[in-house]
Amino acid sequence: MAIQYKTVSYGSEVKEIGVVSDTHIPARGKSIPGEFYERLKNVQLILHAGDLVEEKVLDELKALAPVEAVAGNMDPPPLHSRLGRLKLVRVGEIGIGMLHGDMGGRRINYDLFRELFQPETPQVVVFGHLHEPVREERNGTLYFNPGSLIDPRRTASPSCGLLHVNGRQVSGEIIYLK
Numbered sequence: 001m002a003i004q005y006k007t008v009s010y011g012s013e014v015k016e017i018g019v020v021s022d023t024h025i026p027a028r029g030k031s032i033p034g035e036f037y038e039r040l041k042n043v044q045l046i047l048h049a050g051d052l053v054e055e056k057v058l059d060e061l062k063a064l065a066p067v068e069a070v071a072g073n074m075d076p077p078p079l080h081s082r083l084g085r086l087k088l089v090r091v092g093e094i095g096i097g098m099l100h101g102d103m104g105g106r107r108i109n110y111d112l113f114r115e116l117f118q119p120e121t122p123q124v125v126v127f128g129h130l131h132e133p134v135r136e137e138r139n140g141t142l143y144f145n146p147g148s149l150i151d152p153r154r155t156a157s158p159s160c161g162l163l164h165v166n167g168r169q170v171s172g173e174i175i176y177l178k
Contacts, residue, residue, distance in 0.1 A: 005086035005097075005117065008068060012092030012167075014044040018065065019161035019172075021049035021100075021128025022148035023057050024074065029150035032060050035177045036149055036160055040064065043162070047089065049128035049146070050100030055079060072100035072128060086116055093168045094123045101127035101145070108145075110138055123170055124163065133159050133174040144172045 018040040025031060040046075046061050050072025061067045070087050071080040087098040097117040103109065106129075113125045124142045127134075132154045133147035146161030157176040164171045 004084075005088055006084055007088045007090065009090040010045060010066075010092070014091045015165050016040075016043045016045075017091065017096075017163040017165065018043040018046040019049070019126055019144065019146040019163060020046065020061070020149055021126075021146050022051045022072070022131050023048070023150050024051055024053050024148075025057050025150065027053055027074075032057070033149060033158065033177055037064055039175055039177070040160065040162065045089075045091070047096070047098060047126050047163075049098060049126050050083075051075060051128060052079060055082075068098065070098045070100055073102040088117055088120055088122065091165055094165060094170050095120055096124045096126055096163070096170075097122035098126045101129035106130065108134065108143065110143060113143065114139075114141055123168070124172070126161075126163075133161070135161075135172045135174055142170060142172055147174065149177070 043065050046067045048069035050070050051074045071083040089096040131148040134145035136143045147159035149158050152158050159176050162173045
């Protein structure tokens with residue numbers, strides 16, 4: 001499958017990456033919860049896996065750290081044009097593939113998600129769409145969905161994620177908010 005993706009790079013000084021998706025502001029919430037900012041106050045980068053709905057979400061997140069985002073199926077055409085649907089984020093020695101995840105419907109299509117970034121093989125694939133957290137490793141790739149800060153499904157709490165980077169090693173943590 002040949003879909004173009006943009007590549008952006010950050011240095012090895014980035015060790016903590018906040019991950020969010022499916023904020024759906026203002027349709028399902030007025031703003032990003034304050035607890036998110038407190039829990040992720042030390043991140044050096046934030047990844048948003050789509051369904052922002054309004055561009056102001058990017059501005060809110062940029063108050064904390066630089067932001068990379070992709071458009072989701074609920075985002076308006078101007079956000080699709082600005083953000084694109086796929087992005088490869090290089091952080092030091094690792095590659096992080098970003099997509100919204102709606103290409104697989106309401107299921108996780110691991111093979112498709114990884115194939116979209118060929119010839120690259122990202123160590124992490126960050127996605128959203130499901131509104132439920134996922135942290136699963138398959139064939140050397142970490143598939144990571146932070147859930148939703150605003151509209152959680154199949155869990156009682158809103159959630160976000162944190163990626164910890166150490167050289168070529170990366171691990172993911174789901175953070176549940178109150």
